[in-house]
Amino acid sequence: MAPVIKVEVSRDVELNITDGKIKRVRAEREIQKEVGMDENGSVGEGKRIRSDMNLTVGDDGRITQTTLPCAECGGQQGTPHTPQQYDVSARINGFTPSSLTIKVGDTVRWVFRDNFAHRLVSDAAGFDSMARYQDQVWTYTFNQAGTFAYHDSLNANAQGTIIVEQ
Numbered sequence: 001m002a003p004v005i006k007v008e009v010s011r012d013v014e015l016n017i018t019d020g021k022i023k024r025v026r027a028e029r030e031i032q033k034e035v036g037m038d039e040n041g042s043v044g045e046g047k048r049i050r051s052d053m054n055l056t057v058g059d060d061g062r063i064t065q066t067t068l069p070c071a072e073c074g075g076q077q078g079t080p081h082t083p084q085q086y087d088v089s090a091r092i093n094g095f096t097p098s099s100l101t102i103k104v105g106d107t108v109r110w111v112f113r114d115n116f117a118h119r120l121v122s123d124a125a126g127f128d129s130m131a132r133y134q135d136q137v138w139t140y141t142f143n144q145a146g147t148f149a150y151h152d153s154l155n156a157n158a159q160g161t162i163i164v165e166q
Contacts, residue, residue, distance in 0.1 A: 006126075007033045034143075048105075048143045085109055085139075088160065090132075090152065092116045095160040103165055107141040118158070122150035125162075 010027035017023075036047045083105040089096040090112045100108065112118050112132045120129040120138065125148040129138040142148070142164045152158035 005035045087111055089113050090118045094158045099161045101163040104145055107139050109137055109139045112136045117154050119153045120150055121153045122148050124148050
């Protein structure tokens with residue numbers, strides 16, 4: 001198992017220190033990144049061990065890799081899913097598409113299409129795009145299966161769902 005470290009940079013932070021304990025009262029999150037390691041030992045932003053990869057540590061300490069069968073490839077051993085990128089348009093009247101089904105490791109790219117500010121937030125997936133404006137783009141790679149509802153915290157009418165399958 002390879003660790004994934006979440007890095008968060010905040011600004012305008014307000015802390016409360018009571019009895020030697022520090023509690024964050026308020027902060028505006030500016031940057032949130034995940035840094036991890038892939039199956040080849042490379043470390044960097046967004047890196048993880050692929051879900052179709054099986055790593056084995058031998059008695060000699062060497063790590064060997066095998067890929068698990070890929071359901072979308074007819075179960076052929078050694079044919080991993082190739083990560084895809086999907087676009088979602090963010091507008092004042094909502095997201096298009098409002099629901100999207102993808103695979104683990106795929107990336108969703110939100111393209112902000114109008115001159116209203118948008119801020120995409122998902123409690124379950126833990127992402128927050130911060131405020132984005134017309135012609136800006138924000139991406140997020142989904143590295144675990146599940147159903148992730150999200151909303152535009154600046155527009156109560158805009159809600160969406162990303163369904164991530166293995």
